[in-house]
Amino acid sequence: MSNDRNPSRIERYSPAERLNHWITALTFLLLSCSGLALFHPALFWFTQFFGGPTWTRILHPYIGVVMFASFGALAFKFWHHNLLTRNDIVWLRRIADVVRNREDRLPEVDRYNAGQKMLFWTMIATIPALLLTGIVIWRPWFAPYFDIGVIRLALLLHAFCAFIMIAGIIVHVYAALWIKGTIGAMVRGSVSRAWARKHHPGWYRRVTGGG
Amino acid sequence: MALQSLDIVRRSATTTPSPQQRQTTEVAKLIDVTKCIGCKACQSACQEWNDLREEVGINEGSYQNPHDLTANSWTLMRFTETEENGTLEWLIRKDGCMHCADPGCLKACPSPGAIIQYSNGIVDFHEENCIGCGYCIAGCPFDIPRLSPKDGKAYKCTLCSDRVSVGLEPACIKSCPTQALVFGSKEDMIEHANERIADLKERGFENAGLYDPPGVGGTHVMYVLHHADKPQLYDGLPQSPRISGLVGLWKGIFKPLATAALALTALAGFFHYVTVGPNETGEDEEEEKA
Numbered sequence: 001m002s003n004d005r006n007p008s009r010i011e012r013y014s015p016a017e018r019l020n021h022w023i024t025a026l027t028f029l030l031l032s033c034s035g036l037a038l039f040h041p042a043l044f045w046f047t048q049f050f051g052g053p054t055w056t057r058i059l060h061p062y063i064g065v066v067m068f069a070s071f072g073a074l075a076f077k078f079w080h081h082n083l084l085t086r087n088d089i090v091w092l093r094r095i096a097d098v099v100r101n102r103e104d105r106l107p108e109v110d111r112y113n114a115g116q117k118m119l120f121w122t123m124i125a126t127i128p129a130l131l132l133t134g135i136v137i138w139r140p141w142f143a144p145y146f147d148i149g150v151i152r153l154a155l156l157l158h159a160f161c162a163f164i165m166i167a168g169i170i171v172h173v174y175a176a177l178w179i180k181g182t183i184g185a186m187v188r189g190s191v192s193r194a195w196a197r198k199h200h201p202g203w204y205r206r207v208t209g210g211g
Numbered sequence: 212m213a214l215q216s217l218d219i220v221r222r223s224a225t226t227t228p229s230p231q232q233r234q235t236t237e238v239a240k241l242i243d244v245t246k247c248i249g250c251k252a253c254q255s256a257c258q259e260w261n262d263l264r265e266e267v268g269i270n271e272g273s274y275q276n277p278h279d280l281t282a283n284s285w286t287l288m289r290f291t292e293t294e295e296n297g298t299l300e301w302l303i304r305k306d307g308c309m310h311c312a313d314p315g316c317l318k319a320c321p322s323p324g325a326i327i328q329y330s331n332g333i334v335d336f337h338e339e340n341c342i343g344c345g346y347c348i349a350g351c352p353f354d355i356p357r358l359s360p361k362d363g364k365a366y367k368c369t370l371c372s373d374r375v376s377v378g379l380e381p382a383c384i385k386s387c388p389t390q391a392l393v394f395g396s397k398e399d400m401i402e403h404a405n406e407r408i409a410d411l412k413e414r415g416f417e418n419a420g421l422y423d424p425p426g427v428g429g430t431h432v433m434y435v436l437h438h439a440d441k442p443q444l445y446d447g448l449p450q451s452p453r454i455s456g457l458v459g460l461w462k463g464i465f466k467p468l469a470t471a472a473l474a475l476t477a478l479a480g481f482f483h484y485v486t487v488g489p490n491e492t493g494e495d496e497e498e499e500k501a
C-alpha cells in the first residue's frame with residue numbers, strides 16, 4: 001500500500017489509521033440509520049437493515065460502544081493536529097472564499113484546516129455525550145438505575161447530539177467529495193504533492209522538509 | 212387485539228390518519244377512593260380476566276402487594292397512612308393506567324402501532340409491535356408502563372378494551388363489592404362523581420373533589436378523592452400531571468425540524484456541487500514542481 005517509491009505521492013494516513021477511521025465511519029453509519037429509524041416515523045423502514053425493529057433497538061447501543069472506543073483511539077492519535085491557531089480564525093472569517101473555491105485568498109493551512117478542526121471538536125463534544133446519555137436510556141440494562149427526570153433529559157440530549165453529529169458528518173463527507181483528491185488520503189493513505197501544496201501547504205513543507 | 216378497529220384516533224409513530232370512521236362514546240372508569248375497602252378483588256379480577264399471575268412476593272409490613280405495578284400486575288392497591296388531616300387516615304388508591312386524553316406514552320413511542328388510542332378514550336398497547344425501548348415509560352406522567360423481563364415488551368392496563376368493545380364492563384368493575392368502581396360514559400361518570408362529592412362535602416370532607424387532570428386533557432380513569440386539594444397524599448398521585456416539557460420538545464418541534472434540517476444539509480451539498488463545483492487540483496499544479 002505504501003507509496004514511498006512514488007515521488008509524486010505523500011503518505012497522509014497509515015494503514016492502522018485508515019482501519020481505525022473506517023471502523024468509526026461504518027459504526028457511525030449503522031448508528032445513524034438505527035437511531036434515525038427510531039427518531040422519525042418517516043425513517044422507520046431503516047429498521048429493515050438490522051433485522052427488524054426490535055433488533056434495531058437491541059443492537060444500536062452495542063454498536064455505539066464500539067464506535068466510542070474506535071473514535072477514542074482516533075481522537076488520541078489526532079488531537080494535537082487539531083489545536084486552533086490564529087490563522088484558523090482568519091480562515092473561518094473568510095468562509096465565503098472557502099465555499100467559492102478561492103483558496104488563494106486564505107491563510108496558510110497546516111495538516112488540517114479550521115473547518116476540519118471544528119468538525120474534530122464537534123465530535124469530541126458529541127460522541128462522549130452520546131455515550132453517556134445512551135447509557136442512561138439503555139433498556140433493560142441501565143435505565144432502571146436513573147431517575148425519570150434524568151432519563152427524559154438524556155433522551156432529548158441524545159437526539160440533539162445525534163442531530164449535531166449527523167449534520168457534521170454530512171458536511172465532512174461532502175467536503176471529501178468536493179475537494180478532489182481527498183478520498184485517496186483515507187482509502188489508499190496517500191495524496192498527491194500538488195494536492196498537499198494546494199490545500200495544506202504548511203503540512204507539505206513540514207513533511208517534505210521545505211520542498 | 213387482532214380484531215379490526217375502525218375507531219382509532221391516534222396511533223404511535225404514524226403521521227397519517229388511522230381508520231376512524233366509527234365514533235364511539237367516550238367511556239370512563241370512576242374510582243371512588245372514599246368507598247374502597249382495599250379488598251383487592253379488582254386486582255384479582257384483572258389477573259383472572261387477562262390470564263396473568265403475579266409472583267408470590269414477600270411482605271414488607273404493608274398490605275400493598277405486589278410492591279409496585281409489574282408487567283403482570285396492571286392494577287395495584289396502594290396503601291398510605293397519613294396524619295396530615297389532624298387524625299390518622301388510611302388512604303387506599305387503586306393505581307393503574309389513567310387512559311389520558313393526551314397520552315404521553317403514545318407521544319413518545321417510536322414504533323408504529325405499538326400504542327393506539329380509540330375514540331372511546333382507551334389507550335391500548337399492541338405488544339406485537341412493541342420494540343421494548345421504554346420510551347413510553349419516559350412519556351407517561353403517571354409512571355405506569357412496565358417492561359416485562361420475560362419478553363422485553365411494555366404492558367399496562369387495557370381498560371379491558373376487549374371486553375368494552377363487545378359491550379361489557381371492565382373485569383375490575385364487575386368484581387368490586389362496594390361499587391367503589393363504576394364504569395360508563397365519561398359524561399355519566401362525571402355526573403355520578405358530582406353526586407358523590409356533594410354527599411362527601413355534606414359529611415365534612417370539604418375538599419372532596421374529582422380528579423380528572425386537565426394537564427393531560429382529562430383522563431378516562433377518574434378518582435373521587437376526599438382530599439382533592441392534596442392528591443399527592445394518595446401515594447404520590449401527581450398534583451397537576453402533564454407530559455414533561457422535555458418529552459414535549461423532543462417529540463414535538465425538534466423531531467420534524469431536525470429531520471428537515473438534516474435533509475436540507477445534504478441537499479445544500481448537492482446544490483453546492485452543481486453550482487460552485489468541485490475543487491480540483493489542476494494538471495498544471497500537478498506538474499509545477501513534481
Ligand code: HEM
Pocket residue numbers: 028031032034035036038039040056057058059060061062063064065067068127130131132133134135137138139155158159161162163165166321344
Ligand atoms: C456512543 C454510544 C451510544 C449509545 C450507548 C447509544 C444508545 C442509545 C439507546 C439506548 C437508544 C434508545 C433506543 C435503543 O435502545 O436502541 C438510542 C437512540 C438513538 N440513538 Fe444512540 N447510542 C449511542 C450513539 C449514537 C450515535 C453515534 C448516534 C448517531 C449519530 C446515535 C443516534 C441515536 C438516535 C437518533 C436515537 C433515537 C433517538 C430518538 O428516538 O429520538 N446514537 N441510542
Ligand code: SF4
Pocket residue numbers: 223316319320321322325326336340341342343344345346347348356364365
Ligand atoms: S417500549 Fe414498546 S410501547 Fe413503549 S415506547 Fe417502546 S415500542 Fe412503544
Ligand code: SF4
Pocket residue numbers: 307308309310311313314315316317334350351352353354355356367
Ligand atoms: S397513564 Fe401513562 S400509560 Fe396510561 S395513557 Fe396516560 S401516559 Fe399512557
